[in-house]
Amino acid sequence: MNRTTGILAVAVTLALGVSGCTGFSYLSKNYATVGVQVVTIGCKDPYSVYDQRRVSKMLVVSDGLREITGCGIDERYDGQGGPAETRAKRLREAARAFLDETARENCKITGEAIFSDLQTEFSYICKPTPEERGLKVPRLPGRG
Structure with a gap:
């Protein structure tokens, strides 16, 4: 060299x-310091979500092993490529599912920052917030 x-x-x-x-x-x-919550998409493929509600951001993390062995990845995204090609779409689906399952179905994802192949941060905005609608935001189960 x-x-x-x-x-x-x-x-x-x-x-x-x-x-x-x-x-x-x-x-x-x-x-x-944020506790992990788990949301599933597709055929129960789990994604870890770290929600920072006070700043309206969440980190969605996919498991590397599940990326290879996850059920239905090839069938659900047939013609769209393998797991690597559909990962961004699945992370977005997980973020949307998380908001829907935590009484924030009216929230809109406003941005995303990719930190690694398996980690993406999503920004969101809620108008009105669940509290303004008289709802309590449920906490999803964590791992373990």
Whole structure:
């Protein structure tokens, strides 16, 4: 490897490392103390959801093993590619299902930030909020 290629490789490695640390730092700061809730889509494929209601954001996490062995992934998204090609769509479905199952069916997803293949943060807005409609937001079961 020549000197220029070596310098470029080190620069790319540092850039990737820093961006990964930034994502990890952000997730740790914003979601480490939030309890996990589990929502299912399709044929009961589970997704972990960390909901930060006070800032109207949630982190949806897919399980790596389930990504390979999940029931019905190929059949549900036939012609749309395999699990990797449909992951973003499934994470969006899980976010929508989570809002629907926690009395926030009138909420709208307003944005998303992808942190890794298996982790996406969704921003949402609720007008009116469940509390304004006289509802209590239920808590879904967690893992374990």
